[in-house]
Amino acid sequence: MGANPSFMAGVPELLVLRLLQDREMYGYEIVAAIAAATGRVVAPKEGVIYPLLHDLQKEGLLRAEARPAGGRTRVYYTLTSRGVRRLFDLTDHWTQLHNAVARTLREGI
Amino acid sequence: MGANPSFMAGVPELLVLRLLQDREMYGYEIVAAIAAATGRVVAPKEGVIYPLLHDLQKEGLLRAEARPAGGRTRVYYTLTSRGVRRLFDLTDHWTQLHNAVARTLREGI
DNA sequence: TCTTCATACCTATCGCTAATATGTATTTGA
């Protein structure tokens, strides 16, 4: 029941792709980075990010590499070229949608 | 499978409330108005809007009034005061979320 | 030493919401 729309659909995917555009990161790091970058406005937990990373990898948008770091095993993710293209597409889509909604909120009909 | 995030979650509700802020409207009219106002960037069909209107009414955010118009029966919706409050809350939430995402897309970490 | 906390990974289940696909009836226009 439309109690509290979160406007979140697709946002974690978009932000993960964007963060990985700058540098490789591992999952646990991404969880903290999203919260930090958005001032905790967006703060998806591991239960959202890990399955998402796995899906994006299966789609060929990310490459995963398990590597020991700090005596611990981390799984580092990097963008593939298809991942970069997807990031551009999603960014366009998101921007277009935002502009349409923002204008409607401002001006109504 | 994260094929194509639509970024749509909550958007129909937000736009319905916003359109009804200006004037009363009936369902079929709202469907067309959302598509027109957003340049068809957002264009939810009746299958989305009608159930949403019913839910919002059940929540006390909208008042519904069936009225004959043009030889046909139309169900006109108006915002209640709770609906107005909800519109303000959602608009705030949407703006805050947008700003956080936009900044992250621009600046990354 | 023992214990707690942070790190780092994982998955199963739930609930919400948009999308799709129909269905009915009336009115308008070709």
Next chain:
DNA sequence: TCAAATACATATTAGCGATAGGTATGAAGA
């Protein structure tokens, strides 16, 4: 007369975030 537009409705599906667990290691402190 026939098709398309108008105007309402609902049932089903699917996607995705949210929640709530669970495992294991390393570091820090009592």
